[in-house]
Amino acid sequence: MSFDYDLVIIGAGVGGHGAALHAVSCGLKTAIIEAADMGGTCVNRGCIPSKALLAASGRVRELKQAHHLQTLGIQLGQVSFERGGIANHAKNLVQKIRGDLTNSIKRLGVDILVGRGKVAGNQKVTVTTPTGEKTVTAENIIIASGSIPWVPPGIEVDGKTVFTSDQAVQLDWLPDWIAIIGSGYIGLEFSDIYTALGCEVTMIEALDQLMPTFDPDIAKIAQRVLITPRDIETHTGKIAKKITPGSPVVIELADPKTKEVTEILEVDACLVATGRIPATKDLGLETVGVETDQRGFIPVNDQMAVLKNGKPVKNLWAIGDATGKMMLAHAASAQGITVVENIAGRSRTVNYRSIPAAAFTHPEISFVGLTEPDAKKLGEAEGFPVSSVRTYFKGNSKALAEGETDGIAKVIFRPDTGEILGTHIFGLHASDLIQEAANAIAKNTNVKELAFMVHTHPTLSEVLDEAFKRAAEVE
Ligand SMILES: Cc1cc2nc3c(=O)[nH]c(=O)nc-3n(C[C@H](O)[C@H](O)[C@H](O)COP(=O)(O)OP(=O)(O)OC[C@H]3O[C@@H](n4cnc5c(N)ncnc54)[C@H](O)[C@@H]3O)c2cc1C
Numbered sequence: 001m002s003f004d005y006d007l008v009i010i011g012a013g014v015g016g017h018g019a020a021l022h023a024v025s026c027g028l029k030t031a032i033i034e035a036a037d038m039g040g041t042c043v044n045r046g047c048i049p050s051k052a053l054l055a056a057s058g059r060v061r062e063l064k065q066a067h068h069l070q071t072l073g074i075q076l077g078q079v080s081f082e083r084g085g086i087a088n089h090a091k092n093l094v095q096k097i098r099g100d101l102t103n104s105i106k107r108l109g110v111d112i113l114v115g116r117g118k119v120a121g122n123q124k125v126t127v128t129t130p131t132g133e134k135t136v137t138a139e140n141i142i143i144a145s146g147s148i149p150w151v152p153p154g155i156e157v158d159g160k161t162v163f164t165s166d167q168a169v170q171l172d173w174l175p176d177w178i179a180i181i182g183s184g185y186i187g188l189e190f191s192d193i194y195t196a197l198g199c200e201v202t203m204i205e206a207l208d209q210l211m212p213t214f215d216p217d218i219a220k221i222a223q224r225v226l227i228t229p230r231d232i233e234t235h236t237g238k239i240a241k242k243i244t245p246g247s248p249v250v251i252e253l254a255d256p257k258t259k260e261v262t263e264i265l266e267v268d269a270c271l272v273a274t275g276r277i278p279a280t281k282d283l284g285l286e287t288v289g290v291e292t293d294q295r296g297f298i299p300v301n302d303q304m305a306v307l308k309n310g311k312p313v314k315n316l317w318a319i320g321d322a323t324g325k326m327m328l329a330h331a332a333s334a335q336g337i338t339v340v341e342n343i344a345g346r347s348r349t350v351n352y353r354s355i356p357a358a359a360f361t362h363p364e365i366s367f368v369g370l371t372e373p374d375a376k377k378l379g380e381a382e383g384f385p386v387s388s389v390r391t392y393f394k395g396n397s398k399a400l401a402e403g404e405t406d407g408i409a410k411v412i413f414r415p416d417t418g419e420i421l422g423t424h425i426f427g428l429h430a431s432d433l434i435q436e437a438a439n440a441i442a443k444n445t446n447v448k449e450l451a452f453m454v455h456t457h458p459t460l461s462e463v464l465d466e467a468f469k470r471a472a473e474v475e
């Protein structure tokens with residue numbers, strides 16, 4: 001049987017893009033369907049604009065730290081910034097990267113089909129455009145439809161005074177006082193941006209502790225450096241039961257268990273950062289008998305094949321946020337590459353333990369693998385010992401030269417085999433430093449081998465070097 005394409009991808013986010021590039025390198029005739037913006041969430045409303053805002057606001061924060069600059073012998077006059085200029089930096093970067101991504105796809109001969117894609121039975125996809133509908137056939141189909149912000153019931157979003165990250169990345173205004181619901185990635189990164197630009201922040205977190213998904217030691221130091229000394233008031237163990245937009249925005253805080261209202265806040269604006277849900281409605285999954293899970297995620301196996309009643313559906317794959325495995329851009333892309341490898345007959349799975357993550361606050365937080373409590377639980381269940389070592393930026397020459405000594409690296413490992421189970425870093429350039437540990441986990445390089453690897457002096461990488469050397473000595 002002949003098909004229009006070897007591969008059709010629904011969704012041109014980072015996941016779809018990564019899959020398309022690899023498909024071309026494997027000689028597959030490929031088309032990608034996009035209903036909205038090329039580049040998806042990451043490029044248009046996620047990683048890229050938020051990192052542009054963090055870069056600019058981080059610079060403002062640094063230049064305003066007169067005392068810190070004085071210790072380096074620098075004196076500055078008044079530091080000022082223009083909100084619109086910072087917003088434009090983000091907007092221009094989005095445009096540039098979206099253009100580069102689109103061109104890279106076109107240059108490689110991938111067909112871009114503009115419209116809404118929908119699975120229409122085995123190896124068939126319909127594309128709905130404003131001018132009509134067309135059907136294409138493909139030997140393999142990848143669903144890479146991504147995710148959208150989740151807004152809890154009771155919260156009304158007007159996009160102006162109460163908004164999600166979709167609007168926050170545009171930095172349309174700087175409220176004097178903003179509440180941020182959620183202390184996950186988006187809550188942390190935007191509290192960094194807003195406080196650097198002079199806004200007062202109130203952070204509301206449903207669980208009893210801030211940054212609940214991070215390793216507890218890291219969450220503790222991150223709170224000490226990123227929250228406590230800044231203009232941030234925190235409410236933990238509280239949910240925003242009802243939020244009404246307007247001037248002021250009215251927030252009813254409640255006890256998560258009893259749902260009883262305990263406090264009412266009136267603020268200028270509210271950012272809702274309570275997680276994301278998959279964009280998996282109306283994808284035609286029923287035409288191949290596939291059901292999403294309760295939360296709407298597409299069930300997949302380790303090769304990223306879509307599952308129907310627990311069994312892989314032939315020639316149908318799903319990747320990225322739509323699968324809910326690890327909602328990160330590079331994870332989506334890695335999953336796309338994995339699918340193409342499997343299509344090419346080279347069996348491959350994704351090793352999530354080796355995929356790093358970072359929050360781009362100032363300073364940054366990064367990790368790969370397990371937290372210490374999770375590693376200990378696993379050790380107890382499987383009967384192996386778990387140890388950890390900590391090293392500090394205050395003992396690192398480069399960090400001292402920079403005057404940026406708030407930081408810690410923590411390596412969690414098996415003392416019997418030297419296997420790294422997890423690594424967590426808080427400190428300057430943590431997002432770059434984590435890659436060494438991620439590669440070590442991916443390649444199963446143990447701490448004894450890592451201890452002999454030579455690191456440039458003086459660099460921040462020596463923080464991990466010291467940790468590996470200390471770990472290698474633990475029996
Ligand atoms: C504020 C913010 C900051 C972030 N920062 C980072 C970061 O620093 N690092 C990081 O790794 N991750 C970050 N993320 C997460 C990252 O953006 C996502 O993990 C990533 O975008 C997921 O990629 P994806 O390809 O699965 O989906 P998406 O990027 O969501 O792309 C899916 C695409 O599919 C299209 N689509 C959906 N349905 C259809 C259909 N039926 N037909 C045609 N097209 C369709 C959508 O229009 C969209 O363009 C951030 C997210 C947010 C919100």
Ligand SMILES: NC(=O)c1ccc[n+]([C@@H]2O[C@H](COP(=O)([O-])OP(=O)(O)OC[C@H]3O[C@@H](n4cnc5c(N)ncnc54)[C@H](O)[C@@H]3O)[C@@H](O)[C@H]2O)c1
Pocket residue numbers: 152181182183184185186187189204205206207211212213238239240272273274275276326327328357358359360
């Ligand atoms: N640097 C990065 O890699 C980066 C940056 C931004 C976003 N992202 C991705 O985007 C996704 C979404 O980010 P996010 O920060 O919205 O989600 P998140 O899952 O990281 O954090 C959400 C937080 O909100 C809390 N919460 C949920 N409901 C609540 C309520 N009603 N009241 C108070 N608190 C509540 C949760 O307990 C949690 O701590 C993340 O999963 C992440 O993968 C990544």
